Amino acid sequence: MILIVVTASVLIAGVTIYQYKEQAQDYHRADLDRKENQLNAQIDYILKKTTWEVKTENLKYIFNDVIYEISDVLNLNFNIYDLEGNLIRSSKPTIERDDLVYELDQSVIQGLASSSTRNYVERTKVAGERFRSSYSYILDPKFKPIGILNIPYFEDDTLYNTELKKFLLKLVAVYLLLLVLATMLAYVISRYITRSLKAISEKLDQTRLSKRNQKIYLDDPSEEIGALVNAYNGMIDELDKSAALLAKSEREQAWREMAKQVAHEIKNPLTPMRLSVQSFQRKFDPKSEDINKKVNEFSKTLIQQIDTMSNIASAFGSFASMPAQQNETLNVVEVVRLSVEIFNEDYIQFISDEEEIIVKMDRTQLIRVVTNLVKNATQAIPDDRDPKIVVNVYAEKDNVKISIADNGIGIALENHDKVFEPKFTTKTSGMGLGLGMVKNIVETYNGQVTMSSVEGKGTVFTISFPKFKDRDNTK
Numbered sequence: 001m002i003l004i005v006v007t008a009s010v011l012i013a014g015v016t017i018y019q020y021k022e023q024a025q026d027y028h029r030a031d032l033d034r035k036e037n038q039l040n041a042q043i044d045y046i047l048k049k050t051t052w053e054v055k056t057e058n059l060k061y062i063f064n065d066v067i068y069e070i071s072d073v074l075n076l077n078f079n080i081y082d083l084e085g086n087l088i089r090s091s092k093p094t095i096e097r098d099d100l101v102y103e104l105d106q107s108v109i110q111g112l113a114s115s116s117t118r119n120y121v122e123r124t125k126v127a128g129e130r131f132r133s134s135y136s137y138i139l140d141p142k143f144k145p146i147g148i149l150n151i152p153y154f155e156d157d158t159l160y161n162t163e164l165k166k167f168l169l170k171l172v173a174v175y176l177l178l179l180v181l182a183t184m185l186a187y188v189i190s191r192y193i194t195r196s197l198k199a200i201s202e203k204l205d206q207t208r209l210s211k212r213n214q215k216i217y218l219d220d221p222s223e224e225i226g227a228l229v230n231a232y233n234g235m236i237d238e239l240d241k242s243a244a245l246l247a248k249s250e251r252e253q254a255w256r257e258m259a260k261q262v263a264h265e266i267k268n269p270l271t272p273m274r275l276s277v278q279s280f281q282r283k284f285d286p287k288s289e290d291i292n293k294k295v296n297e298f299s300k301t302l303i304q305q306i307d308t309m310s311n312i313a314s315a316f317g318s319f320a321s322m323p324a325q326q327n328e329t330l331n332v333v334e335v336v337r338l339s340v341e342i343f344n345e346d347y348i349q350f351i352s353d354e355e356e357i358i359v360k361m362d363r364t365q366l367i368r369v370v371t372n373l374v375k376n377a378t379q380a381i382p383d384d385r386d387p388k389i390v391v392n393v394y395a396e397k398d399n400v401k402i403s404i405a406d407n408g409i410g411i412a413l414e415n416h417d418k419v420f421e422p423k424f425t426t427k428t429s430g431m432g433l434g435l436g437m438v439k440n441i442v443e444t445y446n447g448q449v450t451m452s453s454v455e456g457k458g459t460v461f462t463i464s465f466p467k468f469k470d471r472d473n474t475k
Contacts, residue, residue, distance in 0.1 A: 005178050016168065020163070035074065054141060196225040272301075354394065368441065373438060377389045388407045406460075449463050
């Protein structure tokens with residue numbers, strides 16, 4: 001609306017200026033024609049009354065003195081030229097003849113000769129002022145040209161310019177008022193229109209997939225706004241359905257992931273338990289002198305692994321972390337040694353220069369970390385080479401470190417950054433959850449796990465935990 005008002009005002013102002021200029025030109029044209037007709041009538045009258053023979057050579061005598069009388073009567077200056085363009089007489093006094101043309105340009109003579117109306121008007125501009133010069137033939141009684149009559153005319157637009165300025169000022173005042181009214185009206189209308197759009201915009205900003213969204217209800221909306229509101233409400237219905245389906249899908253995915261995790265965690269203790277049972281079955285001798293000691297160690301190993309599975313099952317049943325953290329004061333050397341022994345393989349070697357290194361963490365989770373890494377090491381060794389796995393526990397400043405080294409196939413360089421990602425695995429079986437679980441457990445106790453590997457030669461995993469510091473005795 002504002003643009004229409006501004007455009008209309010500019011167009012009307014332009015048309016007005018153009019109209020005033022055209023009107024001024026028409027006025028000057030008509031005024032010059034009127035003066036030319038009056039002058040021609042006076043000249044015809046003089047030619048009829050003169051006693052001189054009416055011909056070109058006598059024009060200077062015929063109009064010798066009478067030219068000034070005609071000029072005074074008509075209040076008009078004019079000049080008389082012969083047919084060659086030479087000045088014969090001028091109504092201007094001698095003292096005012098500085099700008100007088102004594103010889104006409106040939107273009108004027110040719111223009112007059114080629115004019116069908118026997119009239120030629122030349123327009124010029126001098127010092128910013130516009131002038132017209134009218135040229136016509138002076139005819140004898142037989143209508144034969146005997147001279148050229150020139151009437152110089154100054155186009156005085158002072159009156160028209162004054163009137164134009166007054167009109168434009170009035171026009172500007174009117175359109176300023178219209179502009180103010182249009183601005184106010186546009187503001188009111190836009191507020192009315194955008195009120196509904198603002199409500200829709202606020203609802204769109206508040207729309208979330210994770211919560212229940214409210215529909216929009218408007219009183220008497222326009223047809224377009226009503227269609228937009230209906231489309232939004234329909235989108236909300238579809239969004240609620242999609243959110244419900246997504247939540248259901250996420251729950252199912254969570255249970256699947258949990259089932260995979262539990263299955264993976266349960267398999268870890270089952271493997272060494274199976275190996276321990278097979279070894280005990282193979283080496284069991286009831287007549288052996290240290291049979292009771294062997295039975296106790298076997299029972300202790302099985303009970304330790306059974307406790308691990310029990311904790312996993314309990315954690316899964318309560319839908320909590322697997323398993324819940326239980327901070328205990330542990331001798332890392334002893335726990336790791338027992339975790340390695342349950343594999344009962346000669347190529348798995350345990351080394352430690354320390355008898356006791358104390359940490360504070362969950363025994364079950366430490367066992368899970370060690371057994372998981374040892375199991376991965378055994379699976380990384382191909383059948384065509386003699387397997388060798390070295391588990392080393394040592395102290396380094398305020399940390400205890402556990403390293404598991406194997407002579408397996410190693411890990412490709414492009415996979416070094418992916419080994420601890422969930423679900424990443426290079427094995428044909430397994431879920432790829434073990435190393436991710438190891439990393440989570442280690443970092444829970446402010447530790448860190450690192451890996452170095454050479455493809456085709458082997459891999460070393462190193463775990464670092466802060467040692468437990470007793471107030472009375474620091475070890």
